[in-house]
Amino acid sequence: xxxxxxxxxxxxxxxxxxxxxxxxxxxxxxxxxxxxxxxxxxxxxxxxxxxxxxxxxxxxxxxxxxxxxxxxxxxxxxxxxxxxxxxxxxxxxxxxxxxxxxxxxxxxxxxxxxxxxxxxxxxxxxxxxxxxxxxxxxxxxxxxxxxxxxxxxxxxxxxxxxxxxxxxxxxxxxxxxxxxxxxxxxxxxxxxxxxxxxxxxxxxxx
Numbered sequence: 001x002x003x004x005x006x007x008x009x010x011x012x013x014x015x016x017x018x019x020x021x022x023x024x025x026x027x028x029x030x031x032x033x034x035x036x037x038x039x040x041x042x043x044x045x046x047x048x049x050x051x052x053x054x055x056x057x058x059x060x061x062x063x064x065x066x067x068x069x070x071x072x073x074x075x076x077x078x079x080x081x082x083x084x085x086x087x088x089x090x091x092x093x094x095x096x097x098x099x100x101x102x103x104x105x106x107x108x109x110x111x112x113x114x115x116x117x118x119x120x121x122x123x124x125x126x127x128x129x130x131x132x133x134x135x136x137x138x139x140x141x142x143x144x145x146x147x148x149x150x151x152x153x154x155x156x157x158x159x160x161x162x163x164x165x166x167x168x169x170x171x172x173x174x175x176x177x178x179x180x181x182x183x184x185x186x187x188x189x190x191x192x193x194x195x196x197x198x199x200x201x202x203x204x205x206x
Contacts, residue, residue, distance in 0.1 A: 014038035089119040097125035114145020127175040154179035
């Protein structure tokens with residue numbers, strides 16, 4: 001009975017994980033993968049009913065494999081958001097800097113403020129938004145809340161990177177994100193600028 005209850009609890013956790021990954025914006029393949037693991041576990045549980053002499057062996061194997069798969073997937077997606085998150089902006093998304101609809105994603109940047117995710121059509125607009133926060137707060141373009149989940153798309157590789165794993169350089173007055181910046185480029189202290197932005201938003205929101 002304890003084994004059955006534990007198995008049902010793990011399957012419930014898997015269902016919760018499926019909804020978590022879906023609503024947190026992870027790629028569909030990871031949502032489907034967790035769903036498939038839960039479905040496989042349920043199928044295995046039903047199979048054990050018809051093979052009662054092997055019930056314990058099937059149940060314990062199902063429990064162990066399901067636990068390993070579910071928590072392995074969860075650990076991977078949480079540890080690697082740059083690879084597993086879906087950064088596709090909604091159709092109605094507008095850049096908060098220029099108020100233009102997002103039509104290109106080559107240099108897209110995202111930042112979550114409170115419960116709202118902001119999409120910037122370029123690294124240059126993202127950096128200028130951070131630096132000119134006073135102006136945009138007066139215009140009502142800065143949501144209230146904690147700043148988190150900042151990701152930029154590298155111009156040279158097209159890979160998504162967190163702010164700590166990417167380099168922003170200034171080229172002829174334009175800010176560009178690189179995974180491997182050109183030699184001798186003027187590097188911007190983006191983490192310092194973001195920290196100032198967070199402090200400003202936090203003070204004004206309190």
